[in-house]
Amino acid sequence: MTVNSSRPAVRRSVVRPLAPAALLACVATLGGCHSNQYAGNEASIRADPTPALTTLHSRTQDQVNRLTIMRDTNLRMLPTDISRVLYVDRPSRLTRSTQP
Numbered sequence: 001m002t003v004n005s006s007r008p009a010v011r012r013s014v015v016r017p018l019a020p021a022a023l024l025a026c027v028a029t030l031g032g033c034h035s036n037q038y039a040g041n042e043a044s045i046r047a048d049p050t051p052a053l054t055t056l057h058s059r060t061q062d063q064v065n066r067l068t069i070m071r072d073t074n075l076r077m078l079p080t081d082i083s084r085v086l087y088v089d090r091p092s093r094l095t096r097s098t099q100p
Contacts, residue, residue, distance in 0.1 A: 054058045058066075083089040
């Protein structure tokens with residue numbers, strides 16, 4: 001009989017802390033997240049739904065970043081390109097002895 005009498009006490013000790021949390025979850029779910037932050041702003045959203053994009057997939061800042069990376073890469077490759085144009089990137093073949 002002691003097993004049956006202690007069982008409801010265990011159930012109550014588990015249910016009591018969970019009841020307020022369950023009630024709060026129900027109220028939050030039914031209430032939702034209501035905000036009038038964008039009230040009256042529908043016309044501007046319909047006129048330009050993606051105001052930050054200048055192309056189909058990038059913003060102006062993305063284009064500036066891409067151009068900066070391209071310019072940096074090209075300037076870092078410039079000395080190598082110049083040495084290839086002037087043929088200084090290969091060893092000379094004018095001597096018979098091998099050059100290190």
